[in-house]
Structures are given as C-alpha cells and as structure tokens.
Amino acid sequence: MKSDHANVRLVVEEDRISRLPNELIHKILSCFDIKVAVQTCVLSSRWKLLWTSMPFPNFSNVKIPDLCSFAKFMTHVLCGLNHQIHVSSVKLDFKGAANEDFVRNIASYAFSHNVQELAVNNWTIGLHVYPPCLFSSQSLKYFNLSFYGKRACVTPKTPWDFPALTTLHLSGIALCGDLFSKCVNLKNLTLKRFRIKGVDVFDINAPRLSNLRLIFKNIKATQLENLTVDNCRIKCLNGPPGLPCLCYRGYRPPPLSKDGLRSLNKVDICLSMYFSPILHKEEDARKIIDMLQNLHSAKYFTLK
Structure with a gap:
C-alpha cells in the first residue's frame, strides 16, 4: 500500500505541463489574449519568461477600458518581448480613435520582425485616417484590416507596398486611386462595407488575382477565376x-x-x-x- 501511495504522490507532484516543449506551450498560450497569456506564465517559474518569446502575440479581446491604457499596456508588452524571436503573426483589436503613434508602433514592431500575418480590428464611432507606415511590408502575406464605425476609415492614396501579400481582407474602408499595383502576388481579395472616395471608377490592377469579392467596374486581373x-x-x-x-x-x-x-x-x-x-x-x-x-x-x- 505504501508503494502505491508513493506512486500516486509522484504522479501528482510531477509537473508534466512544464515538461512540454516551448513550441507547444506557445501554441496553447496563443489561444488566449496576450494579457491572459502573461498572467498564466506566473503560475510556473519554468513559464516565467515564455510569453516574451511567443511567435504570435494576440492582442485581441484584451479587457482594458480605454485606448490610452491599452496603448500603454501594448507598449509595455512589446518592449518586453524577445526581439530575437521570429514573429509569424500579430492579432490586434482596439476601441477608439487611435493616434498615429499608436498605429506606427504596431506597424514598426510587426514589420521589423518580418511578420507574415497581421489582423487589425478597430471598433470606434469616429472617422479614422491610417498612416502610410501600416501599408508597406516586404514580408506580409496575409492582412486583415477591419474598421467598425459609422463612417469608413480613410486609407492612403499611394499604392500599398506589399510584394509578398497573397490574401487581403478589408472592411469599413474608404478606397481611392491605384492601391494594389505593388501587390504583385495578391491572389485573394475581399472587400466588405467599403466605399470609393474621390474617383468615379476604381481600377484594380492585380495580375495574379484569382478570387475576388468587390463592386468595382474595371478589373485588371487577367488570371481571375x-x-x-x-x-x-x-x-x-x-x-x-x-x-x-x-x-x-x-x-x-x-x-x-x-x-x-x-x-x-x-x-x-x-x-x-x-x-x-x-x-x-x-x-x-x-x-x-x-x-x-x-x-x-x-x-x-x-x-x-
């Protein structure tokens, strides 16, 4: 009987989760927002710094009351991350009219780490103008930009510089000019709740585009299926x-x-x-x- 009790005690005391490889623990933590992930890492000394090496930080659904506090929290997290780690994706949800510094910090971190997937969801009631720095990346392959407000969000008039981009989802966006000519590998384009600003005819110049959801008149996509x-x-x-x-x-x-x-x-x-x-x-x-x-x-x- 004593031997059985000893075996039970050994099983109970053994921390099997902490013995998992970092890659698997990162995958588990990615199911939660970054705030919960950081709090979870406090449970084990082995996990203490694991959040700093997460390859896909998730800033979605973070329960912080106002944008100013959220911006401070996000800046603190970004500064604490291990900048030698390859970051593959970043997800971000925020409420309110973000200033250019806030958006610039997002873009600077994501694109300096060669992020391949970026999802930005902005929930607000005001008009927004996103700075050009958010629309230029050599590594980005998937980009989801959604704006949930009464008026459409305004994007830059100059072409977006995403040479590696293959999938683009836009929602609640005001578009104008030739935006996609530098997106030479764009294959999937989805546009929802958007409007055209400043032009009567909006041309899409994307030679490799194969799947498209849009309302435009002129389409320059010779491989569209x-x-x-x-x-x-x-x-x-x-x-x-x-x-x-x-x-x-x-x-x-x-x-x-x-x-x-x-x-x-x-x-x-x-x-x-x-x-x-x-x-x-x-x-x-x-x-x-x-x-x-x-x-x-x-x-x-x-x-x-």
Missing part, C-alpha cells in the same frame, strides 16, 4: 477577359456590362427580393430577362 458580389450596390458589373465564374447575391438583378462577361462558364444568381410575397412589377421581370440575355454564353446557370 472567381468573382463574387454579395449584397452590394453597384452601377455596372464588368469583369476581365476570360473570367469563368460569377456568383451574385442581391435584391435586384445585377446591372451588367454588354462588353464584358462573355467568357463565363458558370453563373450563380440569387435574388433575395423575389422571395417576397409582394407582387412583382413588370419592370423587375424585364430586368431579369435583360440579365439572362447578357449571360446567355454561360454553360451552367443557376437562378434562385
């Missing part, structure tokens, strides 16, 4: 030569360009308004007929 338009207001829908697939979801038939969209092979149209019990107007029926005529070359066509 899929064009998805989801509940967006649009004056005229056009696509590059050779576009094979179109998916459209909205309340009315899409206004199509007569010159483009001749190469479509597969078309999926879902018109939400036509599930309404309201009596259909003759004008609506004519628009559907015009749409079908413009898409007559498609081999596979779905209309819902």
Whole structure:
C-alpha cells in the first residue's frame, strides 16, 4: 500500500505541463489574449519568461477600458518581448480613435520582425485616417484590416507596398486611386462595407488575382477565376477577359456590362427580393430577362 501511495504522490507532484516543449506551450498560450497569456506564465517559474518569446502575440479581446491604457499596456508588452524571436503573426483589436503613434508602433514592431500575418480590428464611432507606415511590408502575406464605425476609415492614396501579400481582407474602408499595383502576388481579395472616395471608377490592377469579392467596374486581373458580389450596390458589373465564374447575391438583378462577361462558364444568381410575397412589377421581370440575355454564353446557370 505504501508503494502505491508513493506512486500516486509522484504522479501528482510531477509537473508534466512544464515538461512540454516551448513550441507547444506557445501554441496553447496563443489561444488566449496576450494579457491572459502573461498572467498564466506566473503560475510556473519554468513559464516565467515564455510569453516574451511567443511567435504570435494576440492582442485581441484584451479587457482594458480605454485606448490610452491599452496603448500603454501594448507598449509595455512589446518592449518586453524577445526581439530575437521570429514573429509569424500579430492579432490586434482596439476601441477608439487611435493616434498615429499608436498605429506606427504596431506597424514598426510587426514589420521589423518580418511578420507574415497581421489582423487589425478597430471598433470606434469616429472617422479614422491610417498612416502610410501600416501599408508597406516586404514580408506580409496575409492582412486583415477591419474598421467598425459609422463612417469608413480613410486609407492612403499611394499604392500599398506589399510584394509578398497573397490574401487581403478589408472592411469599413474608404478606397481611392491605384492601391494594389505593388501587390504583385495578391491572389485573394475581399472587400466588405467599403466605399470609393474621390474617383468615379476604381481600377484594380492585380495580375495574379484569382478570387475576388468587390463592386468595382474595371478589373485588371487577367488570371481571375472567381468573382463574387454579395449584397452590394453597384452601377455596372464588368469583369476581365476570360473570367469563368460569377456568383451574385442581391435584391435586384445585377446591372451588367454588354462588353464584358462573355467568357463565363458558370453563373450563380440569387435574388433575395423575389422571395417576397409582394407582387412583382413588370419592370423587375424585364430586368431579369435583360440579365439572362447578357449571360446567355454561360454553360451552367443557376437562378434562385
């Protein structure tokens, strides 16, 4: 019996978690925000400095009441991180109108560490202007920039310098000018709740783009394979030569360009308004007929 008790005591006293490799502990800590991760490291002397070498610090969902306190906390954490460690991704959520110094600190840390993935979510009710330093990186491959406010966030007019970028998600953003010409490897582009500022026609110049969600008129993406338009207001829908697939979801038939969209092979149209019990107007029926005529070359066509 004593031997059994000794074995039980040995199992209980053995700290198996602390014996895990640093890479696995980092993975566990990354499931929490950076504040919880730092607090968790206090539980073990073996973990005390583990948070300083995390390759993917997560500043999302940090419960700090105001932006000023959050900025101080973030600066303290960034200063404490081991700058010799390769950082692969950074996630950031914050509330309020951040100043340029705050955003510059984010960009400086992320891009100086050759971060490959960056997600920035800003929750505020005011108008924002992001500084150019956030839109230039030689290493960034994935960028998610979301602005949740009553008005769109303004971005720089000059082209964004992301030569390695392959995936870009933008939400709540005001766009203008030729922004993507330096994103030579961009393949996936998603735009949500955004507007065009200062120009009537917005051109997307991204030669390797293959998956796109947008409302723009002119698209310069010769390798585009899929064009998805989801509940967006649009004056005229056009696509590059050779576009094979179109998916459209909205309340009315899409206004199509007569010159483009001749190469479509597969078309999926879902018109939400036509599930309404309201009596259909003759004008609506004519628009559907015009749409079908413009898409007559498609081999596979779905209309819902």
